[in-house]
Amino acid sequence: MFLTYTNPVYEYRKTADQSAAQPVHHPLIVVGAGPIGMGAAIDAAVQGLDVLVLDDNNTVSVGSRAVCYSKRALEVLDRLGCAERMIDKGVTWQVGKVFFQDELVHRFDLLPRPGHKIPAFINLQQYYLEEYMVDRMRQLDGLEVRWKNRVTAVVPRDDGAELTVDTPDGEYRLSCDWLIVADGANSDVRSMLGLQSSGKVFEDRFLIADIVMKADFPPERWFNFDPSYHRGQSTLLHKQSDNVWRLDFQLGWDKDPEEEKKPEKVIPRVRAMLGEDVDFELEWASVYTFQCRRMPRFRHGRVIFAGDAAHQVSPFGARGANSGLQDTDNLIWKLRLVMQGRAPERLIDSYCDEREYAADENILNSTRSTDFITPKSKVSRHFRDATLELAKRFDFARRLINSGRLSDTAVLVDSPLNTPDGDAFSSDLVPGSVMDDAPVIGHVGGRAVHWLLEALDARFHLLLFVDEDGLKDEQTREMLRSAQQQPIPLHPVLIGPRPLNDDVFDSLVDTEGLAAARCDARPGTAYLIRPDQHVAARWRRLDPQALSRALARATAQNEE
Amino acid sequence: MHLKTDYNFHDPGQRYFRAYRPGDDFYEALIEAHRDLDDEQSERLNARLILLLCNHIGDLRVLREALDAAREDL
Numbered sequence: 001m002f003l004t005y006t007n008p009v010y011e012y013r014k015t016a017d018q019s020a021a022q023p024v025h026h027p028l029i030v031v032g033a034g035p036i037g038m039g040a041a042i043d044a045a046v047q048g049l050d051v052l053v054l055d056d057n058n059t060v061s062v063g064s065r066a067v068c069y070s071k072r073a074l075e076v077l078d079r080l081g082c083a084e085r086m087i088d089k090g091v092t093w094q095v096g097k098v099f100f101q102d103e104l105v106h107r108f109d110l111l112p113r114p115g116h117k118i119p120a121f122i123n124l125q126q127y128y129l130e131e132y133m134v135d136r137m138r139q140l141d142g143l144e145v146r147w148k149n150r151v152t153a154v155v156p157r158d159d160g161a162e163l164t165v166d167t168p169d170g171e172y173r174l175s176c177d178w179l180i181v182a183d184g185a186n187s188d189v190r191s192m193l194g195l196q197s198s199g200k201v202f203e204d205r206f207l208i209a210d211i212v213m214k215a216d217f218p219p220e221r222w223f224n225f226d227p228s229y230h231r232g233q234s235t236l237l238h239k240q241s242d243n244v245w246r247l248d249f250q251l252g253w254d255k256d257p258e259e260e261k262k263p264e265k266v267i268p269r270v271r272a273m274l275g276e277d278v279d280f281e282l283e284w285a286s287v288y289t290f291q292c293r294r295m296p297r298f299r300h301g302r303v304i305f306a307g308d309a310a311h312q313v314s315p316f317g318a319r320g321a322n323s324g325l326q327d328t329d330n331l332i333w334k335l336r337l338v339m340q341g342r343a344p345e346r347l348i349d350s351y352c353d354e355r356e357y358a359a360d361e362n363i364l365n366s367t368r369s370t371d372f373i374t375p376k377s378k379v380s381r382h383f384r385d386a387t388l389e390l391a392k393r394f395d396f397a398r399r400l401i402n403s404g405r406l407s408d409t410a411v412l413v414d415s416p417l418n419t420p421d422g423d424a425f426s427s428d429l430v431p432g433s434v435m436d437d438a439p440v441i442g443h444v445g446g447r448a449v450h451w452l453l454e455a456l457d458a459r460f461h462l463l464l465f466v467d468e469d470g471l472k473d474e475q476t477r478e479m480l481r482s483a484q485q486q487p488i489p490l491h492p493v494l495i496g497p498r499p500l501n502d503d504v505f506d507s508l509v510d511t512e513g514l515a516a517a518r519c520d521a522r523p524g525t526a527y528l529i530r531p532d533q534h535v536a537a538r539w540r541r542l543d544p545q546a547l548s549r550a551l552a553r554a555t556a557q558n559e560e
Numbered sequence: 561m562h563l564k565t566d567y568n569f570h571d572p573g574q575r576y577f578r579a580y581r582p583g584d585d586f587y588e589a590l591i592e593a594h595r596d597l598d599d600e601q602s603e604r605l606n607a608r609l610i611l612l613l614c615n616h617i618g619d620l621r622v623l624r625e626a627l628d629a630a631r632e633d634l
Contacts, residue, residue: 378602383590395567399580405580
């Protein structure tokens with residue numbers, strides 16, 4: 001029981017599947033109802049797939065583990081229909097400060113360029129994020145969650161998997177065509193299948209303490225290297241909602257974790273950090289170690305791993321849950337096309353290619369942050385401290401300070417689904433990058449939209465920039481009409497400086513010209529955008545053959 | 561001032577999408593160069609490295625400013 005939060009209890013219910021003579025078949029099963037499992041399930045249901053979620057517990061995260069949610073993760077959650085409550089409840093922050101031996105050496109501002117719907121980061125306790133996702137799951141048809149259903153065995157088959165599930169009423173069996181495994185860093189399913197996640201273990205311990213205080217600290221991220229109250233180590237202070245603050249203390253490898261999380265050990269550390277006169281109550285404390293590792297391959301036949309089960313990072317940089325939500329964003333549309341028989345099964349392999357690449361980038365960045373924060377040798381400590389000293393005076397050194405490179409999206413430059421640029425663009429929105437947001441006004445599929453990313457739902461879109469006269473060319477209109485009728489429909493969206501009132505195609509007004517500026521677009525420029533809002537191809541002038549080749553490539557239907 | 565003190569790490573021919581990346585690539589290479597060396601070997605490596613880089617820069621105006629900047633506060 002916490003001071004500011006009471007964990008909800010989700011009821012276990014016995015289902016007919018448990019008394020069936022034969023294992024009941026479900027096309028898609030997700031193991032784990034953490035943020036990533038729920039992200040997968042909600043996305044599947046939003047895209048019209050029936051999905052069953054199995055979770056061994058009956059509540060949300062006990063204690064807040066992940067705290068910091070990135071713009072991209074929130075954009076994904078926004079597409080899934082649950083970001084608004086999170087942003088309202090969370091603490092929006094953008095200023096970070098770095099101190100070295102109590103002196104401010106660097107201040108950074110994460111304010112994204114104006115004209116983005118979603119803030120750079122919010123801080124929110126993980127239990128709120130999960131609770132809002134559970135509420136969202138309950139609104140969706142075709143989505144069923146079974147609490148207190150623990151998977152105890154998985155038998156992979158060529159065309160799916162068979163599961164044994166333990167419940168308060170005993171065991172039962174299920175089968176599925178596809179299994180998504182999102183049961184966390186110590187994935188039981190991974191172990192059951194004899195699969196490994198390998199990498200590097202860091203020999204250091206960290207204490208996290210969540211405290212409640214009504215203090216006058218601003219909502220900023222404060223990172224302290226070698227502070228006088230905690231010599232030779234580092235600390236972090238970060239605000240969450242309900243006046244809960246996250247404190248993080250590097251302890252060193254020799255400390256006893258059970259001893260260190262006792263209140264009588266934690267409270268003096270907090271007092272030393274915040275000052276004797278600050279009023280606070282301890283809500284939750286935990287001591288952790290961490291690893292940077294991943295599975296060599298995220299797909300094993302019909303069993304697909306996502307989130308921490310597939311890859312794990314150190315907490316510096318908030319690259320855990322944020323990257324896991326990008327896994328399922330990447331996976332679910334591919335799985336839908338394959339399950340509907342519209343794309344070949346090898347489309348799923350591109351999930352591995354793309355998200356393994358992203359995982360490597362996240363592991364690289366979080367390993368580097370860890371090495372900077374916890375130097376392993378005398379010489380690396382000298383370089384670290386010299387960087388911090390020089391940062392007081394010189395820009396270059398400030399930029400080398402690595403207190404966590406906060407979660408950003410991997411640009412999937414080498415993806416086999418990309419059609420490389422043939423035309424010249426000055427914009428960084430290369431094939432493989434996430435489409436940038438911009439303020440717009442218009443309607444898409446009868447929905448009013450105010451942001452470009454709101455217009456891009458889980459279909460393929462062709463964003464075609466036009467001038468104030470709209471799209472007049474009959475040949476292009478005919479091509480776009482027929483593209484809408486293909487087995488994988490392409491949804492055209494016209495975008496221009498003025499309202500178009502096109503009676504066939506949806507259209508947007510680029511109210512501030514930011515969409516065109518960010519895309520380096522001129523009338524005639526076209527962007528082919530995947531259901532996960534990644535750019536697949538772009539051209540200065542639309543050519544029917546190039547478009548159909550790019551769409552085939554983006555769905556793994558091209559000749560190899 | 562002849563000494564560049566704004567962020568200057570880059571790798572010609574390499575496209576970077578994140579500004580911090582070339583600096584972090586450098587920093588990792590620097591720490592990696594010291595891997596498995598004892599303290600004395602590390603000091604010798606640093607001395608050699610400084611001499612190599614100073615010769616590469618060559619311009620004594622830059623080098624004098626860098627020496628002064630490094631010595632300040634010690």
